[in-house]
Amino acid sequence: MAVPLELYQVLAGVLFSIGVLGVLFRRNLLVIFMSVELMLNAANLSLIAFSRGLGSVDGQVIVFFVLAVAAAEVAVGLAIIIDLFRKEGTVDVNSVNLLRG
Amino acid sequence: MLDLFWLIPLLPLAGFLINGIGIKWMPKRAAGYLACATVGIGFLIAAGAFFDLRALPVDERSVTHVLFPWITAGAFHVDVAFQWDQLSAVMALVVTGVGFLIHVYSIGYMAHDPGFKRYFAFLNLFTFAMLVLVMADNFLLLFVGWEGVGLCSYLLIGFWYHKDSASDAGKKAFIVNRIGDFGALLGMFLVFWTTGSLTFDEVFARAPGLLVAGAALPTAITLLFFLGATGKSAQIPLFVWLPDAMEGPTPVSALIHAATMVTAGVYLFARASSLFLLAPGAMVVVAVVGGLTAILAATIGLVQNDIKRVLAYSTVSQLGYMFLAAGSGAFVAAIFHLVTHAFFKALLFLGSGSVIEACHHEQDMQKMGGLGKKMPVTRATFLIGSLALAGVPIFAGFFSKDEILYNTFTSELLGGWGVVLWVVGALAALLTAFYIIRAVALTFYGEPRDKKIHDHAKESPPVMTVPLMLLAVGSVFGGFLGIPIWTHLNAMHNWLGPVVGLRGDAHGAGAGHVAEAAQGGHDVGLEVLLMAVSVGLALVGIAYAVHIYVRNPAKARAIGERFQGAYRVLWNKYYVDEFYHAAVVAPFVAFGRFCWRVFDVQVVDGLVNGTGQALRGLGSLLRPIQSGSTPSYATAILVGAIVIMGYVLIGGPR
Amino acid sequence: MVTARSPIYSALSLVGVLAVTAVFYLMLSAPFLAVLQVLVYAGAIMVLFIFVIMLLSLRTEEGGEVMGLPTGARRVVAVVFSLLLLGQLAYLGATLVLSGRSGGGPPGEILGTPVALGTQLFQRYLVPFQMTGILLLVAIVGAVAITRRHGRRGLEGTMAGEED
Numbered sequence: 001m002a003v004p005l006e007l008y009q010v011l012a013g014v015l016f017s018i019g020v021l022g023v024l025f026r027r028n029l030l031v032i033f034m035s036v037e038l039m040l041n042a043a044n045l046s047l048i049a050f051s052r053g054l055g056s057v058d059g060q061v062i063v064f065f066v067l068a069v070a071a072a073e074v075a076v077g078l079a080i081i082i083d084l085f086r087k088e089g090t091v092d093v094n095s096v097n098l099l100r101g
Numbered sequence: 102m103l104d105l106f107w108l109i110p111l112l113p114l115a116g117f118l119i120n121g122i123g124i125k126w127m128p129k130r131a132a133g134y135l136a137c138a139t140v141g142i143g144f145l146i147a148a149g150a151f152f153d154l155r156a157l158p159v160d161e162r163s164v165t166h167v168l169f170p171w172i173t174a175g176a177f178h179v180d181v182a183f184q185w186d187q188l189s190a191v192m193a194l195v196v197t198g199v200g201f202l203i204h205v206y207s208i209g210y211m212a213h214d215p216g217f218k219r220y221f222a223f224l225n226l227f228t229f230a231m232l233v234l235v236m237a238d239n240f241l242l243l244f245v246g247w248e249g250v251g252l253c254s255y256l257l258i259g260f261w262y263h264k265d266s267a268s269d270a271g272k273k274a275f276i277v278n279r280i281g282d283f284g285a286l287l288g289m290f291l292v293f294w295t296t297g298s299l300t301f302d303e304v305f306a307r308a309p310g311l312l313v314a315g316a317a318l319p320t321a322i323t324l325l326f327f328l329g330a331t332g333k334s335a336q337i338p339l340f341v342w343l344p345d346a347m348e349g350p351t352p353v354s355a356l357i358h359a360a361t362m363v364t365a366g367v368y369l370f371a372r373a374s375s376l377f378l379l380a381p382g383a384m385v386v387v388a389v390v391g392g393l394t395a396i397l398a399a400t401i402g403l404v405q406n407d408i409k410r411v412l413a414y415s416t417v418s419q420l421g422y423m424f425l426a427a428g429s430g431a432f433v434a435a436i437f438h439l440v441t442h443a444f445f446k447a448l449l450f451l452g453s454g455s456v457i458e459a460c461h462h463e464q465d466m467q468k469m470g471g472l473g474k475k476m477p478v479t480r481a482t483f484l485i486g487s488l489a490l491a492g493v494p495i496f497a498g499f500f501s502k503d504e505i506l507y508n509t510f511t512s513e514l515l516g517g518w519g520v521v522l523w524v525v526g527a528l529a530a531l532l533t534a535f536y537i538i539r540a541v542a543l544t545f546y547g548e549p550r551d552k553k554i555h556d557h558a559k560e561s562p563p564v565m566t567v568p569l570m571l572l573a574v575g576s577v578f579g580g581f582l583g584i585p586i587w588t589h590l591n592a593m594h595n596w597l598g599p600v601v602g603l604r605g606d607a608h609g610a611g612a613g614h615v616a617e618a619a620q621g622g623h624d625v626g627l628e629v630l631l632m633a634v635s636v637g638l639a640l641v642g643i644a645y646a647v648h649i650y651v652r653n654p655a656k657a658r659a660i661g662e663r664f665q666g667a668y669r670v671l672w673n674k675y676y677v678d679e680f681y682h683a684a685v686v687a688p689f690v691a692f693g694r695f696c697w698r699v700f701d702v703q704v705v706d707g708l709v710n711g712t713g714q715a716l717r718g719l720g721s722l723l724r725p726i727q728s729g730s731t732p733s734y735a736t737a738i739l740v741g742a743i744v745i746m747g748y749v750l751i752g753g754p755r
Numbered sequence: 756m757v758t759a760r761s762p763i764y765s766a767l768s769l770v771g772v773l774a775v776t777a778v779f780y781l782m783l784s785a786p787f788l789a790v791l792q793v794l795v796y797a798g799a800i801m802v803l804f805i806f807v808i809m810l811l812s813l814r815t816e817e818g819g820e821v822m823g824l825p826t827g828a829r830r831v832v833a834v835v836f837s838l839l840l841l842g843q844l845a846y847l848g849a850t851l852v853l854s855g856r857s858g859g860g861p862p863g864e865i866l867g868t869p870v871a872l873g874t875q876l877f878q879r880y881l882v883p884f885q886m887t888g889i890l891l892l893v894a895i896v897g898a899v900a901i902t903r904r905h906g907r908r909g910l911e912g913t914m915a916g917e918e919d
Contacts, residue, residue: 008783013844015772017837023735024833027831031765037800038769041776044792052783052866060785060867061875067788067795068887072894074800078807079898085811088906097729736833743836746843 008049022058029081029091033074042071104150106185107166109146109193110138110232111457112280116225124218136221137204140228144197151190155301159599162186163302165238165586172241179299181344184238187600192235192368195443199360200228202568204449207352209564210458220260220350231361237370239290239300243369247285247333250362251278270345277342285369288325291318292376305375314379322376323383327390330366335417336394336424341678343417347409351454354409357396359416359446364439367420370427371601378430388428392509392525395421396443397675399532404661404671405537407464408453411540415490416446418529425526429515431508432601437593438505438581441497444575445489449537451572452483455565456544460556466543468554473545475558480545481570487541488577489742491534499636500580502530506635507628523631530635534642542650637715766805773797785867 015038022035044063051059081091088095122130127135132184154162163186167351171181173476183189204224211217230249237243252275259271293299295318296307313318330336335343346358357363370377370387395418395742419442426435459476472482488498492503509515510523549555560566583593649656661668670676759765773796780789876884 008779009847010845013841013847016844017841020739020840021833021837024732024739024837029775030762030763030804030811031759034762034769034804038772039795041773041796045776045779046890048783048785048788048867051785055866057866057871057875060788060872063785064789064791064872064876065880065883065887067791068891071795071800072891074803075894075898076901078796078803079901081606082810083901091811093731095760099727099729338833736836739836739840740832743839743843747839750846 005049005053007068009046012042012046012049015039015045027093029093029096030082032093033077037074039071040066102146103164103185104152104166105146106150106164106193106236107168107183108237109143109197110183110229112143112224113232114226115139117222117229120218120222120225123726124222125217128552129217132218132221136225137201137208138388139225140197140201140204143228143232144194144201147190147193147197150185151194154185154187154190162599164303176297177293177299179239179241181242182238183233183236184301187596188368188371188436189236191440191597193232195440196228196231196235196361198700199443199447199572200231200356202571203352203356203360203447203451206355206454206565206568207350209562210352210454211350214350214635220257223253223256223260224353224356227257227357227362231365234365238302239298239301240292243343243372244282244285244289247329247365250357250365251275251282251333254278254346254357254362258346260349260353264348267271267348270342270348274342274346277339278332279280280341281329284325284328284332286329288322288329291322291325294601295322301372305373307625308376308379312376315381317747319376319380320383322584323380323403323522324374326377327383327387330369330424331390332366334363334366334420334424336421337390340394340398340417344410344413344674346428347407347413351409351450351457353451354413354640355454357445358413359450360443363416363420364423364443367423367427367435367439369593370424371432371505373596374427374432374601378514379428381514384428385518386428387514388425388509388512388522389518390423391424391426391428392522392529392633393421394418395425396529396532397421398524399529399536400671401674402536402667403532406467408456408469408540408544409450409467410462411466411536412446412449412453415449415533416442418533419446419490422502422526425509425522429505429509429512429519429522431505433594433597434501434504434508434583436597436601439573440582440593441489441501441576441579444497444572444579445482445486445704448482448486448569448572448576449490451565451569452479455479455561455569456483456558458561458565460554461557463551463554466540468551469544470547470551471545471549471555472558475555476545476560478560478566478569480568482573483545484541485573485576487537489580490537491643492530492635493534493643494636495577495580497576497579499639500583503632503635504583506530507631510631511624511627525639527635531638531642534639535646537602538643538646539650542646762808763805766801766808767803770797770801771800784865786865787867787869787872 016052019035019039019042021053023032026032026035026079044066047059051057051063082095085091115134118134120127120136124132154164160728161185165182165184167180167182169181170178172179204221207220207224211220214220227250230246230253232246234243234246234250255271255275257275259268261267262271266689289299292304295303295311298304298307309320328339332339343358343363344671347354349357377387398418400423402418405411405414409678419438423435423438423442426432428439455476456469456472456479459479461474463469485496489498492499506523506526509519509526514517515522581592582593649660673679759768773830777789777792777797780786780792
């Protein structure tokens with residue numbers, strides 16, 4: 001029973017949208033960050049589906065790199081969040097407003 | 102010497118630069134000597150060049166020296182070049198000669214003034230500008246000199262600038278002059294427009310061919326230049342600055358407002374005479390204005406009490422005579438009167454300066470009297486100058502004034518008006534004799550009216566009296582330059598004839614006298630008759646003045662009371678200044694105030710401030726965008742991404 | 756995950772998602788990546804997350820207001836545009852080139868073998884590969900640099916007794 005590739009795209013899209021909602025609607029910085037990771041995963045899924053569909057391994061190579069970059073990004077991002085927590089005492093996203101004009 | 106004539110203006114320029122730039126470290130006496138030297142050497146060169154010119158045949162008497170090419174713009178070309186011909190030679194001699202004497206006199210007069218060095222710097226600068234004016238070979242350079250003398254007039258009238266009246270007078274002179282200059286500029290534009298050049302030789306050669314005699318264009322040119330002349334030479338309607346200009350030091354009044362600057366207008370008319378003769382109608386206007394000015398100013402001079410004011414109005418009046426002559430076509434006569442007037446008017450002014458110094462800067466004649474015994478030299482020279490002004494025979498003024506009157510009477514150009522204007526001129530001569538002898542009597546004769554002043558008065562030092570004496574000599578013998586009747590003896594005539602009036606007449610005699618040439622002869626009988634009449638009038642005037650002011654001073658006051666209304670009008674100078682103030686000055690000031698209050702404050706400031714306000718408002722509108730709230734930013738990113746994606750999906754441009 | 760009350764729950768949910776995704780990768784003939792996903796993403800990255808959550812001792816109240824719904828306009832905009840996003844992606848997914856292609860069962864030939872991936876990485880994509888190495892180095896250094904305490908007193912809850 002072949003799962004049509006379009007379905008994978010749709011799934012990726014849904015996952016992505018959920019991630020977006022998470023970014024917009026949550027107040028905890030960490031949860032927001034995790035939502036971003038979710039979005040990344042959605043993208044990866046889509047890429048691999050395409051790679052399978054087009055019969056080329058390039059898609060998977062891209063995912064490989066995305067994975068690596070995501071790891072680096074998480075490391076640095078978490079470091080920043082920790083620093084932020086030390087400053088403000090909270091990880092509420094509304095407290096990150098020093099650029100207020 | 103002829104090849105050095107171009108140095109004549111440059112020497113005083115050097116004097117100005119040295120005295121001006123080195124004003125701090127120049128020793129005081131050296132500054133005075135330097136200034137006198139530049140003019141004195143200039144006079145010597147002028148004299149030499151004059152004789153050299155005389156040695157040349159008549160049709161070659163014109164030398165041009167180009168200093169450097171100045172403006173070249175397409176077809177328009179003008180050089181900084183000086184021209185030495187009969188007319189400029191005469192003018193240069195007058196300027197440097199009389200100028201030199203006045204410079205020397207000033208060393209004495211300004212000896213105690215703290216602005217001594219500045220004074221001589223400006224005086225040299227003026228001399229430079231005036232010489233540029235009379236020696237220029239084109240209209241534009243002449244105008245440079247024209248403006249230059251106007252500037253120096255301002256600087257020297259307002260010399261004692263901390264006195265409000267002086268600085269006001271300086272401004273008045275400059276501004277009124279400016280109005281005239283506007284006319285002169287327009288005249289120049291028209292000249293260039295019609296003839297394609299501004300160089301005298303070229304313009305005068307081309308003009309007769311390009312301009313129709315009596316047409317609108319030459320009339321306009323003439324009238325515009327005359328407007329400039331009324332400003333510079335103090336004729337109606339722009340004469341109002343000259344009496345106020347008496348605020349300046351007396352030698353300044355002598356030099357600028359008697360002998361030289363005010364004569365610039367007359368010189369211009371003589372120089373461009375062939376051009377102006379193409380507009381006979383305008384010439385009539387010139388003559389009429391000149392005549393009116395002559396008599397109007399004479400009437401005002403009758404009642405003035407400030408000795409310098411009497412002389413100032415006298416100058417305006419005499420300038421009116423010169424324009425009367427020019428308008429009649431008698432340009433040589435105008436220049437002749439210019440020369441003699443320079444002598445005796447400078448003499449009168451310097452003499453009055455001598456009196457003013459002796460009276461500790463008192464200028465009101467009502468406080469003088471009986472000074473003759475204390476200041477014999479001054480009295481004698483002043484008397485000589487007065488007789489010359491009044492037109493008493495032998496003295497210089499008689500010859501020149503008479504020539505003017507005769508030419509007015511017989512002028513072909515003026516036709517019937519000539520006789521009318523002759524009457525005007527003759528009456529003015531009567532008044533002239535009266536007012537100047539009145540001045541003499543009030544100052545030097547009779548009982549002293551102010552004891553203190555009389556006691557302190559004493560004769561001036563030689564540095565001041567010697568120039569007086571030299572000018573007196575000129576006032577006595579200067580007239581013989583223009584002997585009437587026996588025309589071959591008339592040096593002025595023969596000299597200036599070829600260069601003034603209708604060009605092309607190379608005979609050397611009679612060309613400067615349009616009336617005479619047209620008449621083809623010289624009515625000796627008429628001339629003698631007219632001479633007798635004018636002399637008679639002069640003597641009547643003198644006699645009556647002597648009768649009142651010397652013998653019977655109380656009578657003066659009695660007459661004044663009987664004609665109180667007339668007296669008041671004259672004393673207030675016909676209320677001309679007041680009229681100008683109401684009609685011209687006040688509206689301008691009101692307009693300026695309006696511009697300031699409405700335009701500047703509301704419109705301009707409003708615009709500028711408004712722009713600032715608007716931008717600030719815009720800023721406060723836009724500020725909320727930068728809320729600092731991260732979730733808002735994230736939302737914005739999402740919105741943007743959606744929009745772009747939507748755009749692509751819909752099939753926007755690839 | 757996005758609706759969990761406590762961040763720990765969210766993290767654990769995410770781990771679950773990642774595992775499932777790994778399975779999907781397998782189905783899409785990317786075995787190497789599937790394993791990598793579990794090892795790196797679920798195994799390292801999520802561990803980091805949970806570590807930090809615990810480090811900062813975030814209580815439930817912290818992330819308390821679950822759907823801390825954004826105020827007013829932002830809320831509406833967010834919802835609207837999120838739906839739009841969903842729509843767009845769905846549209847894309849459904850109408851693309853791949854219609855007809857089968858994502859099907861195990862193919863005769865597995866696409867994403869380590870050999871295949873490795874060949875590409877070390878040949879065509881060599882430079883990006885090396886750059887990624889450097890990137891990881893930079894990330895490590897950066898993370899350490901950011902969190903270094905320069906003589907600042909730490910807050911309660913952070914590793915006690917550690918003074919720089």
